[in-house]
Amino acid sequence: MSESTIHVMRESPLRRVHPAGDESPPAALSSRPPMTAHMKSLPGDARAVLPDPNGWFAVCFSHELQRGAVLVKPLMGRDIVLYRTQSGLARVVEPYCPHMGAHLGHGGRVEGDNLVCPFHHMQFGPEGGCVHTGRAGAVPRMALTARHMRERNGVIFTWVHQEGLAPSWEPPTHDLTGWSRPAWVHQEHGGYFQNSGENSVDLVHFDTIHNFRQPQMSADVVDNLLVVRFSARLLGRPFFLHLTNYDAGNLYGHFTLPSLGLELCVLGYATPDAHLRWSLRMVTAMRVERFARWPAAIQSPLYALMRLVAGVWADRTAGQDTSVWEHRGHPGSFRLMAEERPAALYQRWVQQFYSYDFPGVKPSATDRPAQEDAR
Template identity: 30%
Template sequence: MAASTDARTAPVAVQQVLSQLKGEELKTWRVAEVRNRPSADERGIDLPFPLGWFAIGYVDELPVGEARPIRYFGRELVMWRGEDGQVRVLDAYCRHLGAHMGHGGRVVGNLIECPFHAWRYDGEGIVREIPYARAIPPQVKRPCAHQWVVEEANGLIWTWYHPFGEKPQWALEHYPETSNPEWTPYQRYEWFVYAPLQSMAENGVDSAHFQFVHGTAGFPDAEIFWDGHRRSGVVSAKMGTPTGEVDGRIVSGQNGAGQSYTRFEGISETLLVAAITPIDRDRVHARFAFTQPRAEAEGPGAGLARALIRDICKQFDQDKVIWDRQAYLAKAIICDGDGPIIRYRRYYEQFYAERAPVPAAALA
């Protein structure tokens, strides 16, 4: 019964890996390469990148006039913010002689300039200027085949990914807390996880792992709702705090494969914006951005508010220990009590554009 009177999870098997990591060592572990791990092929990771909106940075990390290299979806990209304040993204390699424009490239007005021969591109990949040439070759006067649609929302920079370059099929969600001055600026955490995005996403409906990985007293009973590209869930439960139990709710939502949120109600009001973006087949960049009401985060309940965030991050650390070496089994053997993992996989299939569409009946 002790677990029901304290918000902190009990020690579990994966804690043997984490128990010696504190402070800066823990932060370093979260983003460090996992050496001697099995390859993606050995682990059966052959999943495509899912389509959808994905975060590629925080808004305040990219000032006007700055360019930076990024890598997502198995591609080298360059991202820059022009003088007009707009963020643009292109495939990174110059169409001239292949220089990487994210390394040494500079912003000129709203254009990105290649560091090799100063060819200048707009956000569609059209070469607008070549300083030493009398004429621009006609092949580079046309937009690039793959266009990267970019939007800013909730303090993050997002791009729409589709393997065939198709336009966005749904809109980004906006969370009012992120622009409310009565809520705190983001507390930010990040990880690199060596797993496919789908395996990480399935974790939210895997009921049984909460006890054995996170040390909860039992399995959470969640209501899950499926609506096209959206999924939402509600967990209502008694939550332990140092002063006793309170009625709490965890409300989560998923807007396609790349945008999700979780609202924690009861212990300390908290919004978690989870921005999780695939880099390669077996590597994912995970950002957790937390905001809380200032009255709670900076008031008498500040300690509890901080403890909630620590516990959420600790649970993600525990999951990472598993994910970093987990194989992907396309024909997983599921038993009663596991939660709707197979149903979730059917839902997720719609985000793989390279695969044949799943019949609507299979998603029911």
Template identity: 25%
Template sequence: MPKQEFPFPMPNGWFCITRSHELKAGEVQSLKFCEKEVVAFRTESGTATVLDAYCPHLGAHLGEGGCVRGETIECPFHAWRWNADGTCAEIPYAKNFPPKAKETRIFNYPVVEVNGFIWAWHHLHKEEPTWEVPAIEGFNGDDEKWGKVYHYDYNINTVLQEIAENDVDQAHFPKVHGSPSLPETEAITEGIYKKTIAETLMDPSNDSVSEEFKVKDHGMFTTTFTRESWGLGTVGLRMVNLPPSGGEFIMVNASCPVDNSNSILRWSMRVSKDIEDELGMAIIDGIANGVLDDMPIWDNKSYVADPILCDGDGPINKFRKWVSQFYSEPIQN
């Protein structure tokens, strides 16, 4: 069965290009982002930049053999150099700088660095950003409260809307994950921002936790689970009141649409130091492995535009209405 393409246009918003520590000064990465070939590079002074990938001169891919020269990227074909703003900086062999070269600009994506990630703004019609990526506590600078940061990356064979819809799909948790559903006790929606709070039971010895991290003599416990979303690209998670000392868990989910069938999730997770040596890795490992349960479903499912829903399914239609604001064109049902 061929993998389906979904009826959604590429979404608008801030999306994760890569992790900050994975793009060092002078380095270049070739990436696919929102169905476009792009090049990410960090100038020698440390500025992270994302441009469309192809040199306007004769079409070489700047990410395949291109290199950083000072504050520019040099084309591997004829050594034309391009500034971070997409303008042409230098043509090494030209006696006269062509007027067209002065007028030409490679599209440069708005970029910010926060929470340990490099984010690029995508808009289908190239409009400017309409919100900012929030700084999430525990992922910006040193903080004595928190333990080690753990990184997990996933290549997912579906689109971001399908992934995010699982968060509100209450009925899939017991069947797919073997865990209780997460009925919302509080829900707030304000424009591109959405916040939900739920009480849930956790078991540090369940099947999602790798054998080496299981805490078999602890038993189940209740925690408050808060999820905040800013568009489809940024999600912050927090759990509090974790035993034995009332510890906390925090996470950033930084997402990237690759094309109309594929996405990348980059997760950063950590727990407060007071539980790091006890339940910490059971919680982190269990959550990291939980998404693996979803993958066979995503690999093979189709999108149902007008689903048959019942009272235990969760607020799926409300979620779809909220997410529709991130598309510049209507969904082709």
């Protein structure tokens, strides 16, 4: 098991404590002159078009794709078509009929287990091959272009690899037994797809944006997963957040508020829809220790009320982030501070999910984890 660890505690912006005998002044009071603005005469930089990542991407909730339904979803600037057969099989295919190019998501329909083209009524079976033409003569040898797909935890995923490689890992499955009935959230955002992942390792913003007190964070790479542990105080009460990032768009979060016996799990899935457009899908569930002693007839309305309150709080908290996300520059323009080492670790870790050069953060030597931290 390879493991690198970074531990950071957010310092108060008002006071720094220096070790005994260290008379060096705080950076803000140093005699070193501040940098001056870089003057520019050329037109301003447009936000860069970044390469798309590899991995499993959530494109739909299972309950959105009912039996017999045909849906069109965006993925990296292109359409994909999802459909579910009458027997319940979910499929993800490229949108164009191999016969004469009709878009299967606009007028296509499901008959039994077959997808029917809206143009010439060719029928394609669940394995993709043409099985019926509705006319006399032999069935032509043609097939849809199918995409790798999985259905996990009420979410439909499709695999993307910029070099056309087959899946090399599986999307995780999470056991939600004993948790409340899940809530389903789908948001569409502007800006860069990596915003949600970077947010999970941005220690400083929990203080400056969300007003969480005494935030602390550690970041580890364990078995190629990026594991983040975060703690802070909310309304005077300590809480803890454990995040596992599986790839560039797939994370699991476990939130605990011990004083209330409250736990919250979040399955978060970010999907690049197009340049500077992305979707965030979340599956959330909760449990309260004391509720376990009560019958389901009492638990259900209590959890419903808690979901409502938690949803209002989450919308408010997320709204503080999204107003920034919409207009951020691309990652290659970042210059990180020393206390933002978890963010630097994330930038190095996430580049494995890109086939092509990604203009990620190149931290200075002082921003990189110390050698002893990386053991």
